[in-house]
Amino acid sequence: MKMKNFTIKETHGKARTGVMKTAQNEFETPVFLPVSTKAAAKYLSSKDLEKIGAKAIISNSFLLYLKPGMEVLKKQEIHEFMNYSGTVFTDCGGFQKLRSMFKGMSKKGIHFRSPYDGSKHVITPKKIINVQNTLGSNVAMSLDDCSPYGSSIEETKEAMERTHKWAKESLEEFSKLKDEGSKMQLFGICQGGFFEETRKKSCRFIDELTVNGTNFDGIAIGGLRIGEPAKLMNKMVKVSTEILTEEKPKYLMGVGNPADIITSVQEGVDVFDSIYPVENARHGNIFTTEGKIDIEKSKYQFDFKPLDPNCDCFVCQNYTRAYIHHLFKTDEPLAKMLAVYHNQYFMQRFMEKIRTAIKEGELDKMKERTVKQYKTP
C-alpha cells in the first residue's frame, strides 16, 4: 500500500524515472525541488514556481515554526499561506545550517535560540514531526544530526547513532499521526559521514527501520556536499544507493550542480534540492545548455542574444545578455530576479531532459556532456 506513493516507470541501468504521488499532487522523478526555506523561493513568487513547472518545493519546518509561527500556520497551512499548488517537502533544519543557533542538548531535547529574536526553543524528533504535520507538509523529514566534513570516525558514529535514535522516535510519532489520518509522508535521513562503513550502516538502518509496522516512505541521503570533493560525494552516493531499497524514492539532499545531479541519477537517485541555481544567479552565473556563463564579463556588453539561445523561458524570450549584463553592472534588483528565474527554469528543463534521456537510453551521452560543462572540484 505504501509503495503506491512512488511508482518506477522506466529504468536505464540504475537510473529510473518514476511518479511520486502525495496528498497534494503527483510529479515525475527525477525531480529538482526549488528551495523555499521560509515559505518563499528567493526572487520567485509561488506563481512563478508554478509557471516554471516546479511541482514540488522544499521548506524548512524549524524556521517556519519560528516565523510565521504555528499560530499562523494552524490558521493557514503552508500551501494556502504561500498560495502554492504543488507538493511541499519540509526538512527540519539539518544541523549543518543551524549550528550557529544550536545551544546544546538535554533530556528535554535540542536547545535552539531563534535567529530572529534570541528566544529559546527546544525541539525533539517527536515535536518536529508534529510541526511538519501541522504546517501541512506533504513530505516530512525525520530529524537528523550531520557531522561536519572532516569529522573523525568517532564523531561521525556519534552523530549517526543520534540520527538513528531520532529516526526511531520520528517513525513512532509518525505511525500515530497516520493512525489519526495524516496523509503526510515521512522520509528517513541516512548519515554516516564519509566512511564507507558508517554510510553503509546508516543506510541499512534507515532503510530497514520499522516501528509499529510503519517504515519510511522514502530515504534521504544527508550530510553530503558539505565541503568534500565531488569524487568523494559521488562515492558516498554510490555506497548508499547500493544498499537502499530500490522501490522507495531516494532523495539526495542539498545537491544541485547539474553534473552532480546527473551522476547521482545514474546511481538511482530520484529527488534533489539545492540553493545552487539561486546562489549562481545572484553572482551572475547563468546556466545554459552550453554550460555556465558569467554574465558580468565585459564580452557580454554587446551581446544581444538571449542568456541561452536554446531556452524558451520568460527571460530568454524578452531580454538580452547585454541588458542583463547592464542590470548586474548597475546593481539593479531586476538583475537577480531575471537571473534566478532563468536558472530555476533551466533546472526544471534539465530534469525533464534527464527523464527523457532515461526513457530513450541516452543518459550516458547526456551525462558526458553535462559533466564536461558543469564539473566542479
Place this chain on the structure above:
Amino acid sequence: MKMKNFTIKETHGKARTGVMKTAQNEFETPVFLPVSTKAAAKYLSSKDLEKIGAKAIISNSFLLYLKPGMEVLKKQEIHEFMNYSGTVFTDCGGFQKLRSMFKGMSKKGIHFRSPYDGSKHVITPKKIINVQNTLGSNVAMSLDDCSPYGSSIEETKEAMERTHKWAKESLEEFSKLKDEGSKMQLFGICQGGFFEETRKKSCRFIDELTVNGTNFDGIAIGGLRIGEPAKLMNKMVKVSTEILTEEKPKYLMGVGNPADIITSVQEGVDVFDSIYPVENARHGNIFTTEGKIDIEKSKYQFDFKPLDPNCDCFVCQNYTRAYIHHLFKTDEPLAKMLAVYHNQYFMQRFMEKIRTAIKEGELDKMKERTVKQYKTP
C-alpha cells in the same frame, strides 16, 4: 502642428484630462511615470510595467550615457534594450541627484565623475540633448540647475539664469535635430526655487522661449519636493501653473505622493514621476484605497485579507497581508517584489480614477478623501 502632441479632452476647473502622443504611443493624462533610472524599474521588469498599464516611464539620460554607454545604445535604443513598448521620457540628471558626482563648471561645460568608475565626463546642454536623441528618448528634458531648498534669492537666481541659458542652448540644438528628422519631443524645465518672483519669472521665460521658430513641447516644473513643506510646494505649483500656457502638457517632476498629485492635478498638472511608491514599498508601506498601511505591524500577522481588498492586481489576487508581513519580517526578496508591484499598480489605477473623476466632475470629492489618507507634512 506641434500642439497635436497633446490634446486636452475634459476639464474640471483647472484640472484636465488629455491625450499625449509621442513617436512611440499615445496615453491619457494625468499620467504617472514609473521611474526607470537606469533602464530598469526597481523590482519590475518592462513586461511588468506593461502589465500594470504603465504606458510611459522616465529614465536618466546621463546615467545611461555612463552605463550601458552610447556604444551599446547606438546599437539598441532604449525601448529595444529594455524591451519596453511605451513612451520613454528622459531627464538629464537634475543636479539635485547628481551633486555628489558634480565636479564644477568650465567653459567646456559641466564636469562630472562617473559613480561607477570615477572616470571624468563633461556634459553640455547640447551634448545631453544629443545623448537623449541617440538613446531613443521620446520626451527629453532640457538640462537644468536646481538650487537646493533653503537657497538665498541670489543663489536661486544664479541657478535659474543658468537654467535659462541652458534652455536656450537646448532648444537651439533641438531645432537642428528636428530639422534632421528627429521625432523626439523636448520639455523645458522651470526652476526659480521657492520665491514667487523667481518662480514666475522662470515659468514665463521657459513658456515663451522660442529659438529658430521652435519652442518646448511641454513644460516641466522642476526643483520641488526637495525638502520643503507640502504647503509651500503647493503654492509654487499654483504660482507656476497660473503662468504656463494651458495648451502644453505640464509635468511636475519628482512628485508622487497621491495627496500631492491630486492637489497639483487641480492646478492643471498633467504628468508626474517619483520614486515615492517604490521607496514606500521597500519599507513595507503599502498604498491602499483606504490609505497607507505599514505591513510590518504585528496586527497584520493574522490578517488573511489582500493588501487592498479593493485591488485586483496580481499581488492582491494571490497573496495575503499575513504572508507579505511574514516576507518582510524574514527579509525575503519577494517582500519588496510584491510590495513594489502592488504600489506601482495602485499608482496607475489612482491616475485612472483621477481621470474618471475629472470627467465626472468628482475630483473635489476624490481630493478630499485622498488628502485625508495621504497627506504628509
